[in-house]
Amino acid sequence: METPRHLVLRAVEQLFARRDSASAAQWAAPGYQENSVLCRGTGPDALAALVDGLPEDFRYTPHLCMADGGHVFIQATCHGLGPQPLTAYDLFRVEGGRLTAHWDALGPVGLLPPVHPSSPAHGNRALVLDFMHTVLLRGQSAATGAYLHPRARYYQHDVVHGTEVLARPGSPAPACTTFARHLKPHHVLARGSTVVARSQGLLHDIACDVFDLFTVARGRITEHRSLVAPHLPPSPCPSLTCAVSVRT
Structure with missing residues (x-):
């Protein structure tokens, strides 16, 4: 079975990198909750609206992706939402092989934290x-x-x-x-x-x-x-x- 981390990475590649809003129905569960600062709503249509609302020059570059149970966090850099790049913190919930919720926050570009997987x-x-x-x-x-x-x-x-x-x-x-x-x-x-x-x-x-x-x-x-x-x-x-x- 595909891990939540791998599923989310494939989803953001298709949704945010390729701007494929039609694929929202594939990734989002019927009761999906979109809690983005850019678009809020329920169902796959809310995820599609988020993607459709992104500017043409939008670019999303993930740096850190970590999963814990059914939750997946991504720290990424976003281009195209303003005159300067922005740091994005995205949190997805995965259940039954589908996205069921998404939260995010945006701010000025910050430092990327070091990750040491061997740490407890x-x-x-x-x-x-x-x-x-x-x-x-x-x-x-x-x-x-x-x-x-x-x-x-x-x-x-x-x-x-x-x-x-x-x-x-x-x-x-x-x-x-x-x-x-x-x-x-x-x-x-x-x-x-x-x-x-x-x-x-x-x-x-x-x-x-x-x-x-x-x-x-x-x-x-x-x-x-x-x-x-x-x-x-x-x-x-x-x-x-x-x-x-x-x-x-």
Whole structure:
């Protein structure tokens, strides 16, 4: 049986690279949920509308693809949605050999995280979940130091605002300066040293999805990047320029 990772890679190649919107009926389940910042709706027609709404010069270049169970995460670079390339975080859910849901977020191009598959993914997932519940959800900033490697720098990239926070051991905790309020983690994927989480959040009292990408080394978080996707009203294909400008 085809793995969810392989299925998603084939789907994005046909849908985003070849711009084949007619194939949406092949890839998407009848109850498919499209939660993109560019197009929201249900059913294969919503996925087709997303593809049809992409500009002629659109290019989608995947860099990192990781699967955990039936969820597949892709970090990619998108060209054609604005004057500059954008980083895309795409999360797909696969059930019964079909795509059943898609979420994404867009922001300025950020650094590509190193991935070390030999790193223990299960322990890294548990570490990140504990960090999120303790620091990001409960706001216990005094506990942040327990999650940082004692001899490593911790970089937090806020690619939405184009800023970077650098903390060394003993310096104030940067994690509580996150630009969106985390309310509840929904999906957490781990592959080697990389952990990805999608959470329900609030940005200036607006409901949003928060994507956090962590790099873990020797049992401590060494890098953290975030993208936010405000929830837009359902629409067949809202203005691409308007949708992207929310995050840039």
